[in-house]
Amino acid sequence: MMRSILSPAILTLSLVTLLVASVHDRVHAGEPASAYTLVRNGLLIDGTGAEPVSGGAVLMKGASIEAAGALSEIEIPSGDVRIIDAEGATITPGxxxxxxxxxxxxxxxxxxxxxxxxxxxxxxxxxxxxxxxxxxxxxxxxxxxxxxxxxxxxxxxxxxxxxxxxxxxxxxxxxxxxxxxxxxxxxxxxxxxxxxxxxxxxxxxxxxxxxxxxxxxxxxxxxxxxxxxxxxxxxxxxxxxxxxxxxxxxxxxxxxxxxxxxxxxxxxxxxxxxxxxxxxxxxxxxxxxxxxxxxxxxxxxxxxxxxxxxxxxxxxxxxxxxxxxxxxxxxxxxxxxxxxxxxxxxxxxxxxxxxxxxxxxxxxxxxxxxxxxxxxxxxxxxxxxxxxxxxGWDDRIGTLEPGKLADLVIVRGNPIDDIDLLAEKSNILVVMKGGKVVKDRRASD
Ligand SMILES: [Zn+2]
The missing domain is CATH 3.20.20.140 (Metal-dependent hydrolases)
Incomplete structure (x- = not known):
């Protein structure tokens, strides 16, 4: 009798634990807040309207941008840094x-x-x-x-x-x-x-x-x-x-x-x-x-x-x-x-x-x-x-500048020469949102 009363309660608790765990995993999987990511080897358009920078890069720590500009001017931290190679494409804000x-x-x-x-x-x-x-x-x-x-x-x-x-x-x-x-x-x-x-x-x-x-x-x-x-x-x-x-x-x-x-x-x-x-x-x-x-x-x-x-x-x-x-x-x-x-x-x-x-x-x-x-x-x-x-979110998003959320796109070609490149989904090679890669089709090309 005790068993039949307790079991559903235990089952419910386990299910709740499982659900919470799975949501938690999907949010944080493979993304320690301190991990560094470097996107490099692209034409950098930072969203401010500044001239594009060739040989551009963006350094991120967890969900935020640490630095953006010419790779030669960015101080790369020692230790593990995940590298994402833009392969000569253009890097823009999300x-x-x-x-x-x-x-x-x-x-x-x-x-x-x-x-x-x-x-x-x-x-x-x-x-x-x-x-x-x-x-x-x-x-x-x-x-x-x-x-x-x-x-x-x-x-x-x-x-x-x-x-x-x-x-x-x-x-x-x-x-x-x-x-x-x-x-x-x-x-x-x-x-x-x-x-x-x-x-x-x-x-x-x-x-x-x-x-x-x-x-x-x-x-x-x-x-x-x-x-x-x-x-x-x-x-x-x-x-x-x-x-x-x-x-x-x-x-x-x-x-x-x-x-x-x-x-x-x-x-x-x-x-x-x-x-x-x-x-x-x-x-x-x-x-x-x-x-x-x-x-x-x-x-x-x-x-x-x-x-x-x-x-x-x-x-x-x-x-x-x-x-x-x-x-x-x-x-x-x-x-x-x-x-x-x-x-x-x-x-x-x-x-x-x-x-x-x-x-x-x-x-x-x-x-x-x-x-x-x-x-x-x-x-x-x-x-x-x-x-x-x-x-009213320009303190957090919109440009590739230190302190902002790491929302970033790598697009094939140069959209300054042909703005319509952006409209073609197959040209959107990589999408990152809050430092997390949510699309990556570089390997499929
Ligand atoms: Zn409307």
């Missing part, structure tokens, strides 16, 4: 995508929203996270849809993926870009966000303030707002105003109180001007920026996250409303980007993968910037240092 949606459907949005179980969406998100990491993107900002459990699973090493700054959900007004209550009366919204997450719809400064606090409580590390409409929804236009300045200011105050960055979706010009008045860290999309708005953004030091690959996506197969809005916005977005370049607006890479661009195609974004007039080195800075600043 890239950062400041605008993704890891939980998102490719194909029909409504079919994915209404016809798919949430657990399946999360499993798909895990695959999307892996594809993103293998493309050389070691950090993403997820601006709606992904649950805190996805971030936790990646952090614990249960699944491979980039480190995530999470919004969980954002805030938009009734009839705004995120109001998916259909003419039938069916509200699609609960299917687009993690079960139990706060709903994005809120009106009036008081309700917006409460919602912002609820979103912080739900695990959000960045507050996302919708200042106006967008392209991927059937019922609104990019120029329709969403939240008012007063409503956005209420959320901005919560962002300040809880030390979260503020990211505002704004596509039409009036929404962009409203967003500028609220002074967020970043404006997302900014398609219809004109000269005056670009100058105001530069003056207020607001970062633009252009999602150029989203607005450049092929229109074949898209619903008619989406196609029409996209075609109209495309030319405007290119012009808006050029106004921003001229005015000196800081630009950070963000793609909107999940709403057109595929997870893992993130670095195609940089090719569009170059075709729209940006210098290749500036495009790399947009995808590293500037994106880290948009997240």
């Amino acid at each position: 890239f950062i995508d400041a605008h993704v949606h890891l939980v998102s459907g490719e194909g029909d949005l409504f079919q994915f929203a209404l016809g798919t179980d949430w657990s399946y969406k999360v499993l798909r998100a895990a695959e999307n996270a892996t594809n993103t990491l293998e493309a050389g993107v070691t950090t993403v900002r997820d601006l709606q849809g992904s649950p805190p459990g996805l971030k936790q699973a990646i952090r614990e090493g249960l699944i491979p993926g980039p480190r995530i700054q999470l919004s969980v959900t954002g805030i938009g007004g009734t009839a705004g870009h995120t109001d998916f209550e259909m003419p039938s009366g069916v509200d699609v919204v609960p299917t687009l966000y993690p079960p139990g997450a706060p709903r994005p719809r809120a009106d009036g400064p008081d309700e917006v303030r409460t919602r912002a606090r609820q979103i912080v409580r739900a695990g959000s590390e960045v507050i996302k707002l919708w200042a106006n409409g967008g392209l991927a929804t059937p019922h609104d236009q990019p120029q329709y105003i969403g939240l008012s300045i007063e409503e956005m200011q209420a959320a901005a105050r919560v962002a300040t109180d809880y030390e979260r960055p503020l990211a505002i979706h704004a596509e039409g010009l009036l929404g962009i001007m409203n967003a500028i008045a609220v002074k967020p860290q970043s404006i997302e999309h900014g398609f219809y920026l004109d000269k005056k708005a670009a100058r105001a953004m530069a003056k207020a030091k607001i970062i633009l996250v252009p999602t150029a690959v989203f607005v450049s996506q092929p229109t074949a197969g898209l619903p008619a409303y989406f196609r029409m809005k996209l075609e109209e916005a495309r030319a405007a977005a290119r012009e808006g980007f050029q106004h921003s370049l001229k005015a000196g607006v800081k630009i950070a890479m963000g793609t909107d993968t999940g709403y057109g661009p595929r997870h893992g195609d993130n670095l195609r974004e940089l090719g569009v910037y170059v075709r729209w007039g940006m210098k290749p080195m500036d495009a790399i800075v947009a995808g590293t240092k500037n994106a880290a600043e948009a997240l």
Whole structure:
């Protein structure tokens, strides 16, 4: 009798011990915090915008960078140092995508929203996270849809993926870009966000303030707002105003109180001007920026996250409303980007993968910037240092400098000569995240 009572308890304890041990192993396997790694024999582009250094190297200790520069100038510690030979390829920081949606459907949005179980969406998100990491993107900002459990699973090493700054959900007004209550009366919204997450719809400064606090409580590390409409929804236009300045200011105050960055979706010009008045860290999309708005953004030091690959996506197969809005916005977005370049607006890479661009195609974004007039080195800075600043994580990531996390990519060829090299996954030879090699395809070539 005693035995039959005790056994399940012992079994449960053993299982718990086993689970804890296996999680622990995956996090720390082969990675003593004091171990040195030297990446050498590459063209070093450190993400600061400085000239590339040939014969470059990066010395790491555990998860952090100790030194980066010409190999001849780095003091190599005595004793065991793991060597990773870049074989003449280019060494860059791990890239950062400041605008993704890891939980998102490719194909029909409504079919994915209404016809798919949430657990399946999360499993798909895990695959999307892996594809993103293998493309050389070691950090993403997820601006709606992904649950805190996805971030936790990646952090614990249960699944491979980039480190995530999470919004969980954002805030938009009734009839705004995120109001998916259909003419039938069916509200699609609960299917687009993690079960139990706060709903994005809120009106009036008081309700917006409460919602912002609820979103912080739900695990959000960045507050996302919708200042106006967008392209991927059937019922609104990019120029329709969403939240008012007063409503956005209420959320901005919560962002300040809880030390979260503020990211505002704004596509039409009036929404962009409203967003500028609220002074967020970043404006997302900014398609219809004109000269005056670009100058105001530069003056207020607001970062633009252009999602150029989203607005450049092929229109074949898209619903008619989406196609029409996209075609109209495309030319405007290119012009808006050029106004921003001229005015000196800081630009950070963000793609909107999940709403057109595929997870893992993130670095195609940089090719569009170059075709729209940006210098290749500036495009790399947009995808590293500037994106880290948009997240407010530039003290930890974004450049290959002492003290920062050892997030690093080795890419075949020289992306300054051909920026599109970065978009081809087979050119991403090695990816390191926090000093750990998470992809290495040198031997397979
Ligand atoms: Zn988005």
